[in-house]
Amino acid sequence: MKKQLHRRETNKYFTGLAGGIADYFDIDASLVRIILILLEFASAGLLIIPYLIISLFIPKESQIKK
Numbered sequence: 610m611k612k613q614l615h616r617r618e619t620n621k622y623f624t625g626l627a628g629g630i631a632d633y634f635d636i637d638a639s640l641v642r643i644i645l646i647l648l649e650f651a652s653a654g655l656l657i658i659p660y661l662i663i664s665l666f667i668p669k670e671s672q673i674k675k
Contacts, residue, residue, distance in 0.1 A: 614633050616629045618669055625669070626663065629670075
């Protein structure tokens with residue numbers, strides 16, 4: 610089965626993107642969330658716009674054809 614990036618619909622906080630990234634790379638979602646928060650602080654909040662735009666284009670788990 611081919612891996613595909615998706616947004617998680619369960620166990621999510623905001624859009625589910627961090628959970629989907631964690632599933633794709635097979636790592637803990639908390640680690641991805643911490644990295645994203647650190648990047649947000651380092652960029653003075655400028656990464657929130659690309660994060661939201663990316664969240665619009667990444668499909669949810671239920672929209673992926675299996």
